[in-house]
Amino acid sequence: MNGARTLLSTLVDEGVEVCFANPGTSEMHFVAALDDVPEMRSVLALFEGVATGAADGYARIADKPAAVLLHLGPGLANGLANLHNARRAHVPMLVVVGDHATYHKRYDAPLESDIEALAGSVSGWVHRTENVADIAADARAAVAAGRSGVVATLILPADVSWNQASIPDAGQSISSTRGAQRDDGAVRAAAEVLRSGARTVILIGGDATRIAGLSAATRIAAATGARVLCETFPTRLQRGAGVPAVDRLGYFAEAAEAQLAGAQHLILAGAASPVSFFAYPGKRSDLVPDGCRVHTLAEYAGAAAALEQLADELAPGTEAAVAPPGRPEMPSGPLTAVSVSAVVGAMLPERAIIVDESNTAGVTLAAGTAGAPAHDVLTLTGGAIGYGMPTAVGAAIAAPDRPVLSLQADGAAMYTVSALWTQAREQLDVTTVILNNGAYDILRIELQRVGAEAATDPGPKARDLLDIGRPTMDFVQLAQGMGVPARRATTAEALAAALAWAFEEPGPHLIEAVIPSLLG
């Protein structure tokens, strides 16, 4: 059995069942071995950022790692932006980067580059297997590392793939403990704060943004008067009818500061202490109010459990309030960002997964879907755009029985647009709504917010660099060109009809929702 097959068999043993791949020559033995390991599903991406984003989406929904197969340094480089997002999401993932044969590296062949440097920038674990005898043990270690909530990167030289492993693998799974141990002291300290009556915000994130953590946090809030907020970009937020509702901390620092104003204590339950996404001249980076004390109840893993422990202590008889069912009235007339949110809220199917990369166009989405059937929302955890459509691929593969709604801003869509092809190839039940306003609207806003010299009257070159409507992109043609049926909607009625079409038919669909730019 060669190294590639040993690797694949070990991964399957360890519960890794899907491999998102964009292979090259150095990965051909891995590719050939796939037929010998039927339990491993292989999913082809036309670009590495699609493969890594898909693995992120898969992990968020499946709660276990997928594998990603990439080709040398440049292949890893193309996947890095979505690995950055995955790192920020604290999801488990196993990245296999094929490399030149061990003895070939010294020749500095054209594709030679520093894989370790790239991998180190996004990975919690990086290892190069130098000998085929080590591949099974290294694979087990990689999966264990990944399961702890990091990107684990295994560098696989081509000769390690093709050499024969002389000794059968008799390894054992390595257990991995994810995240923090129970910390009774942190719970006691938080309980004391919450009992004091001081104005307190509980900022939840990590694993606390699902029902268990949401319920515990809202029970605590009801019993103590604390306010619960969710981190700005949760990995996986459960919400909708029957689920305790929490507000997310605002993206713009001004909004977040208003939400946190007056807090005397901030309890972090799985979330990082709030900071501005970017710096702005004369504005604060640290968003914790002056004089507010920050207490860490739990890191990103273990946060739900810590909140439950705290809720049992502070709110033993309190039920968690949940969002009532309710859908917006169906709007009519020309589409706007607001009416898109209302149509989505009015029509969201049961058990949907929303992958949200709507950016500025999605500011009213939370309101529109607050009472829709219970659903999961995946968000852009690391700020590296181009995550949405790939993540939808992975979410759909992890949950083939659930509809995936991919809400996608036009600018960000173009980073990893070939995800649509993989959606067509795998016939995934993904409905993509492109919110096409023809502009980098977020940057138009930011141009004003950073106080750029010319911001009050940006010049034509600056304006032009944020205008992606010259020429207009036709996402219907782009989608059809990759095998995804598509329609365009310019009115609320047309969007509703298109969503009904997309939700009813199996397989992927794309709807281009043409909306005005926020800034006209």
Add this chain to the structure above:
Amino acid sequence: MNGARTLLSTLVDEGVEVCFANPGTSEMHFVAALDDVPEMRSVLALFEGVATGAADGYARIADKPAAVLLHLGPGLANGLANLHNARRAHVPMLVVVGDHATYHKRYDAPLESDIEALAGSVSGWVHRTENVADIAADARAAVAAGRSGVVATLILPADVSWNQASIPDAGQSISSTRGAQRDDGAVRAAAEVLRSGARTVILIGGDATRIAGLSAATRIAAATGARVLCETFPTRLQRGAGVPAVDRLGYFAEAAEAQLAGAQHLILAGAASPVSFFAYPGKRSDLVPDGCRVHTLAEYAGAAAALEQLADELAPGTEAAVAPPGRPEMPSGPLTAVSVSAVVGAMLPERAIIVDESNTAGVTLAAGTAGAPAHDVLTLTGGAIGYGMPTAVGAAIAAPDRPVLSLQADGAAMYTVSALWTQAREQLDVTTVILNNGAYDILRIELQRVGAEAATDPGPKARDLLDIGRPTMDFVQLAQGMGVPARRATTAEALAAALAWAFEEPGPHLIEAVIPSLLG
């Protein structure tokens, strides 16, 4: 004057006139300052790999650096694959990576990452400007470094952009010497080898693949009986009617070994010693024949001059033979890779720039265009696919009076497909021919060549992972969706008609040439 404007003014002073950009919030002051520096042309890309590939193409044709503006670590990551190619091409380039404000970095905001690690993997020069007072001097140093034939990366914190430079810049240009000094000893040694009558191959690359170097090399060959070969992937190869013709070293190691067989001496003039692109079980990595002695006449820069010195010594009265004019007969019937090459050779316009990422589909291109009007060919120097269409953008901007023919394999096209949108936006005179065979044909071949266990009869999963025709991609729709007029051709006659249409009309066009896979 703030740091951003100081930077832009300095770059213009140093002769940098074009900036390929995909900016974000941390680059808004740079964007705003563009209106104050009218001499700097800004070209928007929808993906960073387009911007970096465009800067590579620009440098290859303009022989000077363009600037690239990228957004933080993830933006740089998205541009890395084409920076890898640029590094291998030894082109001058200046990459400006915007970063968080200096005081904001410690907060580990979502987009924070290790920019230096990424930049270091592709750059010959990396520097972070910490203070606005240093920006002009740092910019001059960056341009000087870039001009030496490397990717120079300047990391620009947002507050360095927006702070005011209190002291006017009184700096001077830093002169940069590119490449090796004249090495008379190396010339003497090469002359001795060439006079000896031993079987000798001169392998040219670097700056020796333009007319001066080609002429000198072919004069030497004519006078001494040596054979001249060109490196496999030259940065910029001049060829066609009236230009001395050289064969390129084969991509597949077997072909290269056959070309080099029997050589007793190998003289490297701007090229690296030949190695196999990848390792293969039981095959050699080093392609220098046993017993052959290798002599380095010159590194990549200075190679043309060294060859001229050598030619003056060895072949003072010899004229360089040049390729005679001649075009292939126009083929007819269903398109194949061979007939595409013939149609291209029959119709190539005067002074064309061919950007070649045709991969397997382009194996007969050299034969088809050997006697076409003199032209430049740009090739995939670093093996990181997705370089072709972006490089065509940069070449067209560097030479607006020359037609650019972008020969593009279907698989590689999908890495950076949004380059078409920039071509439409800038109305560049680029004719893209997509060679659509619906497969990663190179990998089908490599699957056999690496001797993968199942290679004689690859299984369905392996075959499927190299099949990109499920679903079929429609490049006509993809192009039109990004504003580029497009047609499909399935016969030689239709391709000829489409090329006539594309060459006659100004602005970009795309032709999807549907051809069979080499392996059926």
